Amino acid sequence: MTPKTRASKGAESFVARASREQPGTWELAGSIDENADLSFFRALHGPSRLNLRQIKRMNSHGVRSWLENIRKMPGTATLELIECSPVMIDQLSMVTGLLGRGRVVSFYVSLPCLRCGYEHEELFFTEDYRRDGHLPAVSCPRCATTLELGEVESQYGQLGRGK
Numbered sequence: 001m002t003p004k005t006r007a008s009k010g011a012e013s014f015v016a017r018a019s020r021e022q023p024g025t026w027e028l029a030g031s032i033d034e035n036a037d038l039s040f041f042r043a044l045h046g047p048s049r050l051n052l053r054q055i056k057r058m059n060s061h062g063v064r065s066w067l068e069n070i071r072k073m074p075g076t077a078t079l080e081l082i083e084c085s086p087v088m089i090d091q092l093s094m095v096t097g098l099l100g101r102g103r104v105v106s107f108y109v110s111l112p113c114l115r116c117g118y119e120h121e122e123l124f125f126t127e128d129y130r131r132d133g134h135l136p137a138v139s140c141p142r143c144a145t146t147l148e149l150g151e152v153e154s155q156y157g158q159l160g161r162g163k
C-alpha cells in the first residue's frame, strides 16, 4: 500500500492557477495525467492564455482528458498557448486536436551545446518562424558557439505554420 501523501511530495502533481497579475492567463504546472483536473477549460471566456512552461509530463490519460476538456471550451473564448515546455510541444506536434481552436505563441526548446555540453533553454516565438521561415540563430550563453537547431526546427516549424 502506497500512502497517498507520497504523490503530493514532488512537483509532479498538476496545478492550474488563474494568474492574478495577468487576467485571462492560466498557469499550469506539473504532470498532466489521469489525476489532472482540466475543468478550467470550461471556465474560459474572452481572450485566454495558458502558460505551459511548468508542464513536466503528459501521458496518454492526460492527452485524452485534455482532448475532452478543450472541446468544452466556450465559443466566446479564444486561446493562446504561451511558453510551452518541450514536453507540451512534443505532444502538440504528435496529437491532432490537442490545440483545439488555440494557437501556439511561444515555446521552449532545449538546445545542448555540442562544444561545451551546456544545456540551454531558449524561448522561441512562432511569429518569428512565420515571418522568416526559420527560427532565429541562438548562441550558447557559456561559450558563444552557435547552437545546432537541426531537426528541432522542422518539428517546431510545423507549429509556426499553424493555421
Ligand SMILES: [Zn+2]
Residues within 6 Å of the ligand: 113, 114, 115, 116, 117, 118, 140, 141, 142, 143, 144, 145
Ligand atoms: Zn557552449
